[in-house]
Amino acid sequence: MTHRFDRRSLLRRGLGWGAGALLAGRIGPAARALATGAVERLNQSARPDLAVVTGDDYAAAATEAVRLLGGMERFVARGARVAILPNAQRNNPGVYTSPAVVRAVVRMCRAAGAREVNCLTWLPEKNWLDTGLAAAVREEGAKLVLVDMKDPARFRPVPVPRGVALKEAAVMDAFFDHDVLINLPITKDHAGNKFTGTLKNLMGLNSPSNNRTFHRADWQTNPDSIAHLEQCIADLNTVITPTLCLVDATEFIITNGPFGPGELLKRRQVVAGTDRVAIDSYCCTLWGLKPGDIAAIQRAAAHGLGEKDSGRVRRVEKSL
Amino acid sequence: MGRPVTGAAAAWATALLLAAAACSAPPPPSPPPAAGAARLLPGAGAVPGWEPADEIQRFSGDDLFLFIDGGADLFLEYGFREVAARAYRGPGGAAINAEIYEMADPAAAFGVYSVRCGDAGDDAAVGSAARLADYYLTVWQDRYVATFTGLSETPAVQDGLVAIGRAVAGGIVGRAPTPALVAALPAVGKRPHSVRYVRGPVAAANIPLGEAVVPWQAPETAAARYGGTDGPAPVTAVTLFLLAYPDAAAAEGAFRRMAAGPDAVMDATGSLTFMSPQKQPGRAEHRGRHVAVAVGGDAAGREELLGRVNSER
Incomplete structure (x- = not known):
């Protein structure tokens, strides 16, 4: 049986301080111990579903976006073990999550009382060194956890009962030691999917060999194969639910994604929320795409993972 | 009023036969052994002011995913052998990433x-063709396509991009011409920088209006944009796609399949009008192993452009 830890169900369950960690059906021990008493805080006001903050100081923008959602304490309980998932694909401009955003998130987690903050990755250390993300993580007191992508023992098979195309994922073993997951993608172009954001970033927790199965053998001749890839992304999201998502929309490529180099768009925005569908539906419009044209968004909405209708999303925007 | 198309069928076929004669069937079944992209990366002292800053990284075949993740699909669709990458440091600590595919x-x-x-x-005057954008340079020569990415946008970095690019291009033996199907695109009215050469759905989905020809499933497509308000006729911007199939039967099969689509109508001349998945109007004609497809703009512009395929040869 799987469980959804969206905001409404959490309120019903009395787990309002955070969406727990997140692999559907599992809550970390810290979450279980510390969940009580949080419902009241959530009920205090009608908080936005989406916070969009624009500014030249990207760390300040990230901090303000989280504050608008109710503060990091809403998502990270004292003593929680936090996993963060930035994108460190390459040090080309507009391709990786801004170190300033990552620094701000680690700081907020620590200020909220997190016992530890770990940056999980199967990418090589070189990517983290080249992008400056290794320094950002370590200097803020977090740990970079490098997982050997070729060691199957470092990944745990996870059934995907609601999967339409993906029936079993292979999730990084270290992930299961955490109470909270903060998803930190950069939004950008993607040659296969047109768009990448919160939904696709979770492939960073899944093993590369399993991710490879998202690409069907006949992808070179069958146009439906790209749709298959997007269905797999949506399916993976049914078994991993981030507690919080912060999207780096400060400077990002809108052509030649996801690796670049490509045309760079500087929107200077940080977008925060818990609804992946709503966040991605907003972010794709930053460079003229329509949520209806992004299959992963549509398929995630069909899974009930979030709200694709912007008219039903409470969005607050602020400029610093 | 657009030019009648039916009378020019013979010329149309002749033009594309010329292209067909020169076309190599993509991709070749037994490509030659890799010459080694890594050997093209400049070593220490090869480019004044710019020195290697790390070891060369090499990836071949499907391992390209390990290097560029979802960006690999595009390269693999065309037929990929190997990539070699290296970082360089220049004046004032400026950095450039070089990748040779x-x-x-x-x-x-x-x-x-x-x-x-x-x-x-x-x-840019580098290799057989090159394009310099704000912070990066892309170069084509023979079997190689290379990107050089500045991690900052300064004149010194732009100079470095060109210098490293020239050093790489200078090491490439051979200077193949553009694909014959590309050469078959009408020259008059072609918009600058609008030419594309496609071998599959990933590339097609990443070019303007390209999704219109994805359902045609052609193994090889050349495309260019024509016209527009500030260019020569047609007045409305129309994109022309020349699709090449292995043989006439395959092309006819694709044409018949598309003609059976819900938004397609065959007229008395044998031309097909249709609506693309993105609701762009299109017109297509079939000759031998080729199909010409005009998408976008108005009906007169599409007809005129297809007529130009005939008249220029």
Whole structure:
């Protein structure tokens, strides 16, 4: 049986301080111990579903976006073990999550009382060194956890009962030691999917060999194969639910994604929320795409993972 | 009033026969052994002011996913052999990433070059073709397509991009022409930087209006944009796609399949009018192993452009 830890169900369950960690059906021990008493805080006001903050100081923008959602304490309980998932694909401009955003998130987690903050990755250390993300993580007191992508023992098979195309994922073993997951993608172009954001970033927790199965053998001749890839992304999201998502929309490529180099768009925005569908539906419009044209968004909405209708999303925007 | 198309069928066929004679069937079944993209990366002292800053990284075949993740699909679709990458440091600590992709054949390299350049940048005198955008340079020569990425946008970095690019291009033996199907695109009225060469759905989905020809499933497509308000006729911007199939039967099969689509109508001349998945109007004609498809703009512009395929040869 799987469980959804969206905001409404959490309120019903009395787990309002955070969406727990997140692999559907599992809550970390810290979450279980510390969940009580949080419902009241959530009920205090009608908080936005989406916070969009624009500014030249990207760390300040990230901090303000989280504050608008109710503060990091809403998502990270004292003593929680936090996993963060930035994108460190390459040090080309507009391709990786801004170190300033990552620094701000680690700081907020620590200020909220997190016992530890770990940056999980199967990418090589070189990517983290080249992008400056290794320094950002370590200097803020977090740990970079490098997982050997070729060691199957470092990944745990996870059934995907609601999967339409993906029936079993292979999730990084270290992930299961955490109470909270903060998803930190950069939004950008993607040659296969047109768009990448919160939904696709979770492939960073899944093993590369399993991710490879998202690409069907006949992808070179069958146009439906790209749709298959997007269905797999949506399916993976049914078994991993981030507690919080912060999207780096400060400077990002809108052509030649996801690796670049490509045309760079500087929107200077940080977008925060818990609804992946709503966040991605907003972010794709930053460079003229329509949520209806992004299959992963549509398929995630069909899974009930979030709200694709912007008219039903409470969005607050602020400029610093 | 657009030019009648039916009377020019013979010329149309002749034009594309010329292209067909020169076309190599993509991709070749047995590509030659890799020459080694890594050997093209400049070593210490090879480019004044710029020195290697790390070891060379090499990836071949499907391992390209380990290097560029979802970006690999595009290269693999064309026929990919190997990539070699290295970082360079220059004046004031400026940094440039160099990546050299060795493709299965020169047409594949040109295709990747055409799609990745898009409309951006200015032509640069490097290799067989090159485009310099704000902070990066893309170069095509023979079986190689290379990107050089500055991690900052300064004049010194732009100079470095060109210098390293020239050093790489200078080491490439061979200078293949553009694919013959590209050469068959009408020259008059072709918009600058609008030419693309495509070998599959990933590339097609990444070019303007390209999704209109994805359902045609042609193994090889050349495309260019014509006209527009500030260019020569047609007045409305129309994109022309020349699709090449292995033989006439395959082309006819694709044409008949598309003609049976819900938004397609065959007229008395044998031309097909249709609506693309993105609701762009299109017109297509079939000759031998080729199909010409005009998408966008108005009906007169599409008809005129298809007529130009005939009249220029």
